[in-house]
Structures are given as C-alpha cells and as structure tokens.
Amino acid sequence: RWDDxxxxxxxxxxxxxxxxxxxxxxxxxxxxxxxxxxTRDEGMTMDQLARAAGYKSRDTAAKVFQKAGDLIxxxxxxxxxxxxxxxxxxxxxxxxxxYIQGEDVPTVxxxxxxxxxxxxxxxxx
Numbered sequence: 185r186w187d188d189x190x191x192x193x194x195x196x197x198x199x200x201x202x203x204x205x206x207x208x209x210x211x212x213x214x215x216x217x218x219x220x221x222x223t224r225d226e227g228m229t230m231d232q233l234a235r236a237a238g239y240k241s242r243d244t245a246a247k248v249f250q251k252a253g254d255l256i257x258x259x260x261x262x263x264x265x266x267x268x269x270x271x272x273x274x275x276x277x278x279x280x281x282x283y284i285q286g287e288d289v290p291t292v293x294x295x296x297x298x299x300x301x302x303x304x305x306x307x308x309x
Contacts, residue, residue, distance in 0.1 A: 187296065189281035192274070195260055200302030203256045212237035213252040214307055216245070220280065220295045221303035227283060227294035246276070249293075253278045 187194045195203070209217070219236035220228050228236070234245030253275030257264055264274035273282070280293040295303075 185298075187281060189283075189294075192264075192277045193262070194278070194296045194298055195256075195262070197298045197301045197305075199260055200256070200299045201306045203259045204302055204306035207255040207259050209252055209255060210248070212239065212248055213255075216249060217252065217279075217295075217299075217303050218307055220293070221300045221307075223295070224300070225294060227280065227292040229290040229292055231290065233293065249279065250276045252276075 185194050185196075186192075204217075216233050216237045220233065230242045230246050230249070233249055234240065234242050237245055237248060239245045239248070250273065254264075256262075257275050257278050262278060264278075276293070279299055280295045283292040283294050285292065
C-alpha cells in the first residue's frame with residue numbers, strides 16, 4: 185500500500201515476515217524493531233530507539249535503523265529514490281514514518297502496522 189506520510193510503498197505483512205526471516209539483522213536492530221513494535225501508534229523518538237538497542241548516540245541509532253531498512257528493502261527489491269531522500273532516511277521510511285510535532289519536540293517514528301504485525305510473528309521467539 186502507498187503510505188502518504190512516508191511517501192513510500194509499504195510491503196505487506198507476509199513480505200515483511202519473509203524479509204525478517206531472511207535478512208541478517210543485528211541484535212541491536214532486532215531489539216529496536218521489537219521495542220518499536222510494542223509502541224503501536226505512539227511510536228518512538230530516535231533517542232528511545234537508541235536506548236532500546238543499547239546505544240547512547242542518536243546518530244548511531246539512526247544509522248543502524250536505516251541499515252535495517254536497507255536490508256529489508258534490498259531483500260524485497262524495493263528501490264529507494266535517493267534523490268527524494270538524500271539523507272538516507274528513505275530506507276528507514278520502509279520501516280516507519282516520521283511524525284514531526286514541532287520545532288522543539290523530537291520527531292517520532294511510527295512503525296507501519298504491517299511491519300508491527302510481522303515483527304510480532306517473526307521476531308517474538
């Protein structure tokens with residue numbers, strides 16, 4: 185389905201499940217995805233995702249989160265338009281959309297429901 189918030193085509197739950205089983209996600213990436221899936225529509229800030237993965241740095245967490253998106257996008261053959269997303273957030277947008285509340289409020293990443301359900305199935309062991 186097309187997600188207007190993220191401006192990407194979101195894979196369905198079965199595609200996400202297959203990708204989660206077939207990609208070599210790191211422990212921190214799995215920890216992020218699991219924690220993120222439980223927040224439902226509240227989402228998480230990059231600082232919260234960093235803590236979930238055991239990182240102190242928001243920048244490190246962003247890179248690791250984007251890499252998880254890269255792995256899933258690559259496996260599923262999803263092309264990320266680098267011109268549209270020059271900051272490499274395009275891969276992260278496969279996982280979640282950004283909810284920007286205001287200038288002084290941290291951006292919240294809200295996981296796509298399809299991925300949320302897939303994480304509960306594929307990574308809950």
